[in-house]
Amino acid sequence: MKDFKSTYVTTIRNEDGVNGVSKVLVPNEKTIEVKHPKEEEVAYNPEQFVGLALVTCLNASIEHQEKIRSLEHKSSVEADVHLVKTKAGLEFYIFVRADIPHVNRELAKEILEAAELACPVAKLMRGSNNIEIELV
Amino acid sequence: MKDFKSTYVTTIRNEDGVNGVSKVLVPNEKTIEVKHPKEEEVAYNPEQFVGLALVTCLNASIEHQEKIRSLEHKSSVEADVHLVKTKAGLEFYIFVRADIPHVNRELAKEILEAAELACPVAKLMRGSNNIEIELV
Numbered sequence: 001m002k003d004f005k006s007t008y009v010t011t012i013r014n015e016d017g018v019n020g021v022s023k024v025l026v027p028n029e030k031t032i033e034v035k036h037p038k039e040e041e042v043a044y045n046p047e048q049f050v051g052l053a054l055v056t057c058l059n060a061s062i063e064h065q066e067k068i069r070s071l072e073h074k075s076s077v078e079a080d081v082h083l084v085k086t087k088a089g090l091e092f093y094i095f096v097r098a099d100i101p102h103v104n105r106e107l108a109k110e111i112l113e114a115a116e117l118a119c120p121v122a123k124l125m126r127g128s129n130n131i132e133i134e135l136v
Numbered sequence: 137m138k139d140f141k142s143t144y145v146t147t148i149r150n151e152d153g154v155n156g157v158s159k160v161l162v163p164n165e166k167t168i169e170v171k172h173p174k175e176e177e178v179a180y181n182p183e184q185f186v187g188l189a190l191v192t193c194l195n196a197s198i199e200h201q202e203k204i205r206s207l208e209h210k211s212s213v214e215a216d217v218h219l220v221k222t223k224a225g226l227e228f229y230i231f232v233r234a235d236i237p238h239v240n241r242e243l244a245k246e247i248l249e250a251a252e253l254a255c256p257v258a259k260l261m262r263g264s265n266n267i268e269i270e271l272v
Contacts, residue, residue: 004218004220004222004229005220005221006218006219006220006229007219007220007221008173008183008218008219009216009217009218009219010173010181010183010184010187010216010217011187011214011215011216011217012184012187012188012190012191012214012215012217013191013212013213013214013215014188014191014192014194014195014212014213014214015195015211015212016195017192017195017196017198017199017209018192018193018195018196018199022188022191022192024180024184024187024188025214026216030178030180032180032188034188034192037144037146042166044160044166044168044188045146045192046188046189046192046193046196046256046257047144047146048146048148048160049185049186049188049189049192050185050186050189050257050260051146051147051148051160052148052150052158052160052168052170052180052182052185053182053185053186053189054148055148055149055150055158056150056153056154056158056170056181056182056185057154057182058150059150059151059152059153060153060154060182062153063153063154073153075151076149076150076151077149077150078147078148078149078150078161079147079148079149080145080146080147080162081145081146081147081148082140082142082144082145083142083143083144083145083256084140084141084142084143085141085143086140088259089253089254090254090256091256091259092256092257092259092260093140093142094260117225118225118226120182120219120226120227120228121182121186121228123224123227123228123264123266124186124228124230124260124261124264124266124267125260125261125263125264126263126264127261127262127263127264128259128260128261128262128263130259130260131260
């Protein structure tokens, strides 16, 4: 990670833990409410931030694959993020479902594989056994 | 990932890629605006969701460590999430700074290490070489 050229940077800050707010400091200030997952409110929790990161990024990567094949954008991505207590403590288990409804199964698989390889969020989690991505 | 008992589950959906909205479907419906990182608005991008997940979760884990040591909660966590073009394509580089100002350096290190091991979001990204977590 030395001598890299950044094309974008954002800075995020949390003081309150999981009950309160987290803040985007850079490039523009934004405050988002956070809450423990058991409290169902308008606020967000880490499970949801992880899911939001993954589905947004992966579907954008699929959209890019549609584009370079001159296909219309029709894909969608859903994820269930589970909080699970294991012997290793608390863990997230993530089940991702990608829907690419307008192409045949073979091409859909090819597109999803290419998108998984390209998506920066999927790359960050590639070493984890807790994520399953499937084509629906 | 078989036969696990989930203590919480949230379902997230994206249809629009990185420009539009992502949605929380379960346990309660919420819609959050998303935008390409180059467009600085009120909306969020995957870089920010990843940062929000990590700082919120890690600081909550530090807070837990403060608690079991009967310490006041005074920690904060900040992260810079960079979007970087490498030979491997687009990647996120993440630099995390944890501040635990009210204990000596040795204890702060011990707390941070325990929190890193416990935080489900850090666990998901443990296999990645793109994350650096430091005590400030």
